[in-house]
Amino acid sequence: MNYIENIYICLAAPLILAILCMRREGRRSLIFVTAGMTACLFSAYVSTFLAGVTGVSLANASHEISPVVEEIMKCLPLLFFLLIFEPDKRTSVSGAVLIAVGFATFENVCFLISYGTADLFRLFIRGFGTGAMHVVCGMAVALGLIFLWDRVWLRVTGGFALIGFVIVFHAVFNIFVNQSGVVFWIGSAIPLTLVLVYVIFLQRKIRLT
Amino acid sequence: MIEIYDNSLQILVLLICGVIATYKAVKYNSRSWTILTFFYGSWVLGSIYWVFCIIFYGKSPSVTTVADIAWCTAYLFLYLLINQLAPLEKGWHKRLFPWLGPVFVAAMMVYFMLEGSIFSNLMMAVFIALLLHTCLIRISDRKNFRHVFFLCLVTLILIFLEYALWLTPWSSFGDSIYNPYYWVDVLITISFIFFIPAVKKAVTA
Numbered sequence: 132m133n134y135i136e137n138i139y140i141c142l143a144a145p146l147i148l149a150i151l152c153m154r155r156e157g158r159r160s161l162i163f164v165t166a167g168m169t170a171c172l173f174s175a176y177v178s179t180f181l182a183g184v185t186g187v188s189l190a191n192a193s194h195e196i197s198p199v200v201e202e203i204m205k206c207l208p209l210l211f212f213l214l215i216f217e218p219d220k221r222t223s224v225s226g227a228v229l230i231a232v233g234f235a236t237f238e239n240v241c242f243l244i245s246y247g248t249a250d251l252f253r254l255f256i257r258g259f260g261t262g263a264m265h266v267v268c269g270m271a272v273a274l275g276l277i278f279l280w281d282r283v284w285l286r287v288t289g290g291f292a293l294i295g296f297v298i299v300f301h302a303v304f305n306i307f308v309n310q311s312g313v314v315f316w317i318g319s320a321i322p323l324t325l326v327l328v329y330v331i332f333l334q335r336k337i338r339l340t
Numbered sequence: 341m342i343e344i345y346d347n348s349l350q351i352l353v354l355l356i357c358g359v360i361a362t363y364k365a366v367k368y369n370s371r372s373w374t375i376l377t378f379f380y381g382s383w384v385l386g387s388i389y390w391v392f393c394i395i396f397y398g399k400s401p402s403v404t405t406v407a408d409i410a411w412c413t414a415y416l417f418l419y420l421l422i423n424q425l426a427p428l429e430k431g432w433h434k435r436l437f438p439w440l441g442p443v444f445v446a447a448m449m450v451y452f453m454l455e456g457s458i459f460s461n462l463m464m465a466v467f468i469a470l471l472l473h474t475c476l477i478r479i480s481d482r483k484n485f486r487h488v489f490f491l492c493l494v495t496l497i498l499i500f501l502e503y504a505l506w507l508t509p510w511s512s513f514g515d516s517i518y519n520p521y522y523w524v525d526v527l528i529t530i531s532f533i534f535f536i537p538a539v540k541k542a543v544t545a
Contacts, residue, residue, distance in 0.1 A: 194393070195401055199409065275378070278371045279420075288420055289375075295413030296378055299385040302406040306392045314396075 135241055139172045142240060163226050166208035167233020174204040175241075193309055198301035202268065205234050206294050209272070224273040231269025235262045257308070260319025264304045267322045268297040270329065342515050346522045347391045350529045354384035357532055361539075368543075372425055376539050379417035380532070386410025408460045415467040418495055422474050425542045426488040437480045441472030448503060472499055487545030491538040494531060501528045 143165055150161045178200045182192035209227055212218060218226070239258050248254065272293050279289035307318020358380035365373035386407050393401045401407060449465035475492040478485035485492075505524045513519035 191397070191401070194389075195406060199405055274374075278374050285420065285424065288416060288423075292378065292382075292413050292416040292420060295409045295416065296382050296385070299382060299389060299406055299410040299413070303385055303389050303392065306389065306396060310396060 135172060135175055138240055138244060139168060139237065142237060143168055159222070160225070160229055163208070163229035164233035164236070167205065167230040167235075168237040170204040170208060170230065171201070171234045171237040171241075174201045177204065190309060194302045194305040198298050198305060201234070202294055202298045202301055205230055205265075205268070206272070206290075210290075220277065223276055227273040227276065228266065228269040231265040232262075235265035238265075256316065256319045259323055260304075260308060263322035263326045264301065267325050268301060270326075271297050271300070342517055342519070342522055344391060344394065346525050347387050350525065350532075351384055351387050351391065353529050353532055354380050354387065357536060358384060360536055364540075370543065372421060372539055372543050375417050375421045375424065376535060379414050379421065379535070382410050382414040382417060383532070386414070405460070408463055412463055412467040415471050419467070419471045419474055421539070422471075422478065422488060422491060422495070425491070425539075426478055426485045428477065429484070435477065435480060438473050438476035441476045442469040445469040445472060452506065468499060468502075471495065475499075488542045491535070491542050494534045494538045497534075498528065498531045501531060 146161050146165045146168075150158055150165065153161060174197070178192060178197045181196050181200065182189065185196070187195055208230055209223070212226055213223060239261060242257065242261070243254065272290075275289050275293040276286070279285040304318055304322060307314055307321070310318070358377060361373050361377040361380055364370065365377050386409075389410060390400065390407050393399070445465050445468050449461050452461045475495050478488050478492045479496070482489055501524060505521065505528065508519075508521040508524055513521070
């Protein structure tokens with residue numbers, strides 16, 4: 132059994148101390164990363180609870196319940212930031228991606244502790260695959276924010292639609308990575324390929340930050 | 341097996357349309373094409389999710405929330421697209437005709453709720469009612485919204501084909517090519533193609 136609260140404290144403690152010491156952009160970035168980790172912690176609780184209530188098995192919960200809970204929890208810190216601080220476009224976009232990074236980091240550490248550190252190659256693929264998936268989801272929300280920024284109703288409706296989009300993307304990814312062999316490789320490669328396509332071909336056209 | 345072939349055809353068509361929409365979005369740095377890309381993306385991800393659940397787990401998902409979210413999201417993107425291309429003027433809510441859409445959807449929702457899930461039917465009905473209402477407003481005022489008329493018409497056809505699909509008695513015909521369910525689904529697949537010329541017409545107008 133994993134005591135994820137303990138893992139969370141170990142990971143978040145230095146970040147929280149750094150947040151107290153740093154200023155401006157550095158502080159903001161660390162707050163986003165910590166918020167992503169916190170969202171991951173809470174989504175683990177909520178997913179486990181909902182899986183218990185609906186009677187869904189652990190394997191099925193990973194694609195039927197977790198994606199919905201995780202993506203909604205991940206967007207809550209961003210929503211809070213957008214509504215309370217009314218930031219500019221650039222800061223909001225960085226926030227969406229950094230929250231995703233914090234979430235993925237915490238999830239990978241929990242995975243490491245659950246399944247051990249012996250198989251470096253599988254961990255390498257899993258680490259990059261999951262990391263890339265969360266970053267792709269963050270980037271999709273960020274891209275939407277860029278395109279739908281100028282009108283409030285567009286931002287709100289588009290925000291809902293984008294969360295729905297990333298939930299389904301996440302669910303499809305989870306189905307793939309829960310399999311073994313070639314399907315696992317393909318599943319892990321898809322988000323990684325999308326990130327590379329963005330970096331190589333689209334970064335000049337669409338600047339997220 | 342027919343279900344997998346039918347869904348695979350739909351996925352293929354949606355992927356091709358999605359690639360075209362992405363190309364146009366990047367080329368013209370256009371918001372409308374980007375929203376259309378997300379529409380195709382949501383629908384194709386929902387179909388992929390459904391097909392892979394059948395392939396890997398041997399059955400459709402027990403909790404259908406994710407697939408329902410995919411299709412509701414696709415409707416929401418269409419709603420955004422139409423509102424973005426043809427913003428409404430003041431006093432739109434006073435016209436009676438467009439409200440027939442939500443009334444129709446509410447009646448169908450009650451019918452489906454008698455046999456199916458309350459939550460997923462309610463969620464689907466809310467999004468379809470929004471979309472149907474927004475389409476009927478533009479169609480009823482063709483003079484001001486001529487440029488999105490074709491887009492609204494294609495959307496209306498998609499919605500009515502969806503209802504035809506849900507009303508088709510799947511179990512009476514079984515998993516065979518003669519099942520009208522699959523033929524309606526093929527028509528839905530074909531209707532996706534028409535969104536590209538419709539958006540092109542609306543953008544260039």
